[in-house]
Amino acid sequence: MSVERTTAVGGMETSYGFKRVGAGEKQSLVNDVFHKVANRYDLMNDLMSGGLHRLWKDAMVTWLNPPKRPGWSVLDVAGGTGDIAFRIVEASGRNAHATVLDINGSMLAVGRDRAEKKGLTANTDFVEANAEGLPFAEASFD
Incomplete structure (x- = not known):
């Protein structure tokens, strides 16, 4: 659970693991973790x-x-490496089109490589963006 608090100098703090960090600093720290593990993310999930x-x-x-x-x-x-999107496309008999949106470009790069290896590049797009501000028109997806 993330709890924010105001410091004596008026800045906001939040938790990141077992330490307190500036609220504006947390997203960068989280991004760095996912950049570092992108190539091993699915293995890490398995373990x-x-x-x-x-x-x-x-x-x-x-x-x-x-x-x-x-x-x-x-x-x-927040589709990262695209593993759920690939499952959806395969379950549709390769008829569906999946757009994978994630804030982390390294995770998306792994996903693009996997889409190519699976022959799913025509069925998938990868968009680097923050989920807090989706870059799509309303009702763009089913």
């Missing part, structure tokens, strides 16, 4: 969850039940 994250993602895609018709479009916010 930390004992592989359960794959089951959770598969369950979510099953629940979503992407239609197997052309033209269906989905936005994967």
